[in-house]
Amino acid sequence: MKTNELLKDFDPVSAKQWKQKLQADLKGGDYNELLSWTSPEGIQVKPFYSEDDLPEDPGIPATGTGNWKIGYRIGNETPSEQISEALQADIEHFVVGTPESFSAAFQHKAVLGELQQPVYLDFPGTDVLLADWISQSNLKHPVILVDPIGHLAATGNWHSRETNDAGSLLKALSHPAATEAEFRFAVHADLYQNAGANRVQELAYALSHALEYLLWSAEEKSLRPLLQQPVFHLAVGGDYFFEIAKFRALRKLWARVAPEYGFSGDCLIFASPSLRNKTIYDYNTNMLRTTTECMAAILGGADLVCNLPYDQIYQYPNTFADRVARNQLQLLRHESYFSQVHNPADGTYYIESLTDQLGSKALELLKQLEKGGGFLKQLREHNIQQKIRESATKQQQAFDSGSKVLVGSNKYPNADDRMQEVLQKSIQLAKKSRKTLLEPIIPSRLATNHELKRLQDEPR
Template structure:
């Protein structure tokens, strides 16, 4: 390069010197009060970072291999429009499908299996009859995901019972021609209000239960060669990038200790927790940055969330917008052209390390307390998530945590009652459960219920 600058001519500026200069510029203002803030996880964020902040622990993830991310689309197989919708998506840029499949309404599965694209079938039902349907319908393009613990955590009950659920999972792995993996739905914990350290620690402890069971049940081992983590990305952009990077490294450390490769796949999708019914177009801004965080964090598959998912059933227009957001990021913003862009960033590397270290400490505490399943059945996990969710809810209610268009700058003329086509609030099921389920809740629900009531008056 002609006339290249020789940076060795410039003296190195220490952190201390930078801070002293900032203090001068503040003209007596308090550095910590004005320029630092503390995250919900207790991590102090500074106004600048340098090479001195690069981690030296095992959580660091520099020099990670290049990761190619794919545009995904998520759909429930029970949707009457599922096949036609997915065919349209595949013709217009979607590369991989994430399909939620259930034990009922399985008639679409054979047709879905014929679609010419890689597919993840997220099996919500675990019983022998449904497993037989999966094995019969699945093709070489279908990758079946099973997560027995997620069934217990989300619904409060095992799909059948613990023994049978794991037998069904193990038998899938032994079926010739069937690709299957264990999944860890850490998105459940995030959508219920867990902070990022809890989310990472619970995902790790959740996965550790499978590693422990594989020690005594060889059928499960093939399912753990490359498990799949399902992650919800929130609105704190840099923290979410760091969270995904820390998760991948934490799993590598843990699974290698059990003799596995350390590989995993990560499917990232925007959180539901901050999505709103009113001023719903703002959801497009949220999902764009949340998808970007998933990409830069190194997720393998990004599945966007339609902006109207709270109040509209699946529809062509919103689905096209969600797909096009990812197409723009990949092909016009060139998010697929840079090799691991977060690597080496002083700030993100520091966050990755701090989140990873704190999550590892919490994980060890869970293991000392009997493990994830034991603490889930003792309602310890639910209590801790509820405490974190309540803290976040109070911040939202006070206006310290802002959702534009909802608790800040709301459009008082906005009317939603007449356009709602499905219930935007989680319905509480009146069924007997073995344990208290982990319930996903949105921050704006109380606000929205009141506004809907006011529309009637």
């Protein structure tokens, strides 16, 4: 590590000296008991960190290129005028988010077709009709992200059924239009975070999910190109330093696991703020949350960051919130210089320690999952759903008791807030009655029940 010239006139302070100083200030009290706390993943967070806490072998680098991109997600509700504005802004990559949103994007095929950068079509299933859409869209650099297992986890059903999903994917790859596109497997690990998984579970489930595709490619060699640089979708939670470490740990873990199957271990990580901690009351705090969450993703080495409008959970897409969300990323890039430093977290005692511990715990859980038959088997037996539900319940209890704080919601609420008249969407997830192969993993927000009661109590 390069010596900092600013510190050359100061004597180094050892960990022992720090402990002695803490104990003196605490008048002999146990600093571990008074100042330490334990994360939901079982990681003890100490009051200070030193060089002694760095991993003995840093091993694989924990960051990407450092050249992160500003992304924009076109959803099925995105109005045409918002897409048009985004196309004129400094957006570097577009992600067409759902099959329903293809028609909205298609209205701008002339402009999208002129883009020099890739357009990502985030397609959960493997429908061969996707290739027909590509041939009509005139996109120069379409990248098709397929995640049939993610579709199964989110809906409880395959797009058709497992064998047909794999067969449809092979048909799409052989379609004449497929030569104009690049196909990649994606892993929607953001689902697990938004449903309440802790960070170790997120990492382990993401890797186990990806391992299923590695096994598919072992049986069907034509799928191997889809895993040369897969895409991991991660949601960013509110615990700043832990989230930085989570992104770094995922990259290190994939770089360790993938070479065992003959792949380089390279990947792309797409990030977007979590929905789980967003609120309708005191909604402007969502802008503060999404800003720090985007910062954590960037410092953790995300390759593409798509921000979340502050009002997404209760209003339909609108140009004002959309512009604010884009400008948050522009401020981070151009005014905060977050694009100027490569791997700024490298060597930081606390983050390096968290990265190592999260990675070790996730690797251990991954081994347990694979020993138990792998991701799909655990999903079919509802073990993964149960573990996520247990984690989500603990988080909910922490919120309900006030130990998990969401400012403006369960702490420092604004009693004058009135939201009944401005709600455009239901803040509860619509429950669909349908037959499923397995229990789907359902996203949920911590503040929903609290907000429903508060809405009911608002003066009429």
